[in-house]
Amino acid sequence: MELKHESNSQATRGRHVEILTGNHAASHAARMARVDVVSAYPITPQSPVVEKISEFIASGEMSARMIRVESEQSAMASCISASITGARVFTATSANGLAYMNEQLAWAAGTRLPLVMCVVTRALAAPWSVWTDHQDAISQRDTGWMQVFCEDNQEIYDTVLEAYKVAENDNIFLPIMVCFDGYILSHTTMPVELLSQNEVDTFLPSFNSHLKLHEKIDEPVGVNPVTLPDPREGFPGYMEFRYRLQKTIEKAIDVFEDIERDFASLSGRNHGGVVRGYKMEDADIAIVGMGSASSQAKKAIPHLREQGIKAGVLTIRLFRPFPKARIREALKNVKQVVVFDRDVAYGLEGAISAELKSALYNRKHQPHVQGFIVGLGGRDFKTEHVIHGTKMAMEYAEKNEVPDETKWLGVDK
């Protein structure tokens, strides 16, 4: 009882700063978003997100229902069912847990359910690894989910709140992954400013589901029946639903930016919208990355500039939908782009560098793009790798070379 008394007082606290790990920043955001249902299965490095939530529920600070399951596939299935009934749902996972959800992820997106899931990024086995890279999240990029990557713990807290607002927007209704690096953020403490509950409630009104099944308890409907190749009397075909999914996710870039502006005016914090530039104003060379890869790139900028190399960093915050036009705009003055991928689209190259090239193709301004694979399975991605890679890329650009084979840094070949 004492615990309950103590923690309930937290609900009425105003805006204040706490020292939190990335995982706990996510838990606090889920609590303050007044999530109704949480279902998850433990996996390193995600587990503390949901452990903290279960403490909040036990102490009465959160009135959510926790559904315990035997696997990630079931976790996602429970989240889907809960969301269909109109509940606001939260879950979190990592690596092979996320891979195990794959089939259900496609159901969630196809049913247009605004789930928010933290993906605490970790290398996909085999071989077994518990350390960070972005392979788990990147491997799910074609499921119809939106994906945002964070760079610090404050951004995690803020992005989870923004994610609900984007996902539940009545022009969107799509699930979203809030991705952040395992250990580098998940287990590292930083000061995080929590908004007051009043501020969060104003920013994030309750969820109004498009399915409204809770209003139709006496008129049962079937969700996701067999949908035929062609439309028939009164019912669209499979392709119509998939067309709407793609058209909707395309719209999410503008919606995300609008919501970021709203959030910035409420909180005073602006994370840059869908892409974020650092020292890009006068840059000749843009270094592109996501999450920990982009944080590391920023560390290298003073060293590169000391050597007369005018480099800046472009952080891709929203990876799905891929903000092609915003990226082109941000790169319009650079001669050259260097991409650091903590992932591999196996058989091709790093996913970000491949997608970036497709965003630039068939356009007037086509800077030279060179990608590098770095930091897989928690291998340190260091400032020296950024500097070395940038110089290698400059040599290729000078010779007008675009090597077909992938370039890896920091690996014993």
Add this chain to the structure above:
Amino acid sequence: MVDYKDPKSTIAAVQVPSEGEAGKTGSWRSFKPVFNPEKCILIKSEKARCHICWMFCPEVAITKSRPPTINLDYCKGCGICSTECPHGAITMKKE
């Protein structure tokens, strides 16, 4: 009525079930549900509410009446009603 051309009203594929939606599924049956009125809670008490069988039947072959009736033209014999009925009022018999 839902306007199926309007993307807003068909964000996800939702189907209002109706009798015969999948054809005359009664021909699929190898077991048939037999309704035992003396066990049905709706017969035993005028005040009772239930209709769990109606809610669960995937073919909409059970009516929401007192007592519920089963349309064997569309009942495919899946046995869900029999499993879900909390009072054992529906039993499955081999055809």
